[in-house]
């Protein structure tokens with residue numbers, strides 16, 4: 001399938017319309033560039049050309065920029081704000097915690113226990129939990145735990161699966177075949193202990209385990225595939241990997257940073273009926289405050305620290321961090337999980353996602369465009385049906401930029417990620433209707 005080629009004239013027109021709509025944001029961006037490294041800012045800034053809009057206020061499913069424009073937010077903080085912006089119960093919980101402890105407390109209080117009990121309730125695979133500050137930290141820690149527990153060094157990951165930017169797992173991340181594209185600055189020999197395999201081929205996994213007999217500590221995967229199913233895994237693949245790892249004394253790590261408390265309250269493992277040895281959580285489980293966590297079987301997690309005050313040394317794995325189990329993350333996280341337990345947020349988000357995908361597909365058919373959308377629970381993926389091939393990457397990037405700018409230019413604008421959007425539990429049918437109109441407007445521009 002052809003990727004539309006945009007004339008300079010068309011591209012310039014779109015950019016100029018965007019500049020007309022967002023003059024203050026442009027000024028804010030010029031100022032920001034003087035002080036902040038290009039990647040030293042929220043992720044949205046790095047993905048958005050020619051410059052991002054700057055937010056004045058965020059509420060529910062909407063954000064308002066400094067130029068007075070309104071947007072329906074289908075980015076919702078990379079899916080973190082699953083209850084929308086300013087969720088009242090989470091804010092209340094944070095306020096009460098601040099009244100009690102102030103802003104941070106690196107002493108013990110009972111919130112971390114309450115939070116961990118909730119995780120354990122919904123993720124029975126997490127018998128014991130270590131709380132850190134981001135998904136990136138948590139995947140790195142999961143690898144350290146697996147290596148220590150098994151006494152082996154090698155880890156198998158899958159092409160394109162993303163586990164943060166750490167120097168342990170960030171090889172061939174996000175886009176299959178990208179290799180070190182996103183990870184300069186790490187010595188090549190660092191990757192000797194990482195085996196990257198194509199998805200969906202259990203024979204390849206079996207061969208790698210055989211060839212590296214007694215050297216593989218773990219297999220790590222995004223359990224629904226790259227970016228929560230953008231490139232889905234074949235039905236049954238996860239179960240086959242589970243059986244194979246079990247038979248060979250290899251641990252299975254599910255990175256549920258993006259799927260946990262989103263595709264189901266118990267994440268992908270609940271849907272698949274597959275129990276990993278180690279689970280990595282992050283994003284929304286801190287209710288919007290930075291968080292990451294590693295949970296696992298009792299015996300596996302026993303390698304993390306010791307509680308015996310007479311111990312001569314700590315460890316063997318000894319993850320430290322000044323902000324670990326931050327009380328505000330614990331308080332907001334508990335309130336977040338309680339909201340999911342009591343409400344229909346996951347069901348609503350999944351339903352809205354289906355409505356949006358259906359609407360986009362109807363528009364594309366009407367416009368006779370080779371554009372389509374599909375869902376993985378509360379996530380909508382969209383784009384051209386182009387094979388995932390890195391040689392197409394620059395064209396795809398340009399196409400995605402056009403789509404995103406086109407969506408922002410609608411009224412109200414729509415905020416999206418390249419190729420996918422996250423649905424929250426508070427998006428309404430009216431929001432979706434307006435988003436479909438925005439897609440129609442935007443695909444119309446691409447087709448001109």
Ligand SMILES: Cc1ncc(COP(=O)(O)O)c(C=O)c1O
Pocket residue numbers: 078133134135136137139162163164165222255256257258282283291292
């Ligand atoms: C599956 C997955 N793992 C790990 C991470 C890294 O998490 P964080 O951004 O909290 O470091 C992400 C972030 O997008 C993710 O989607």
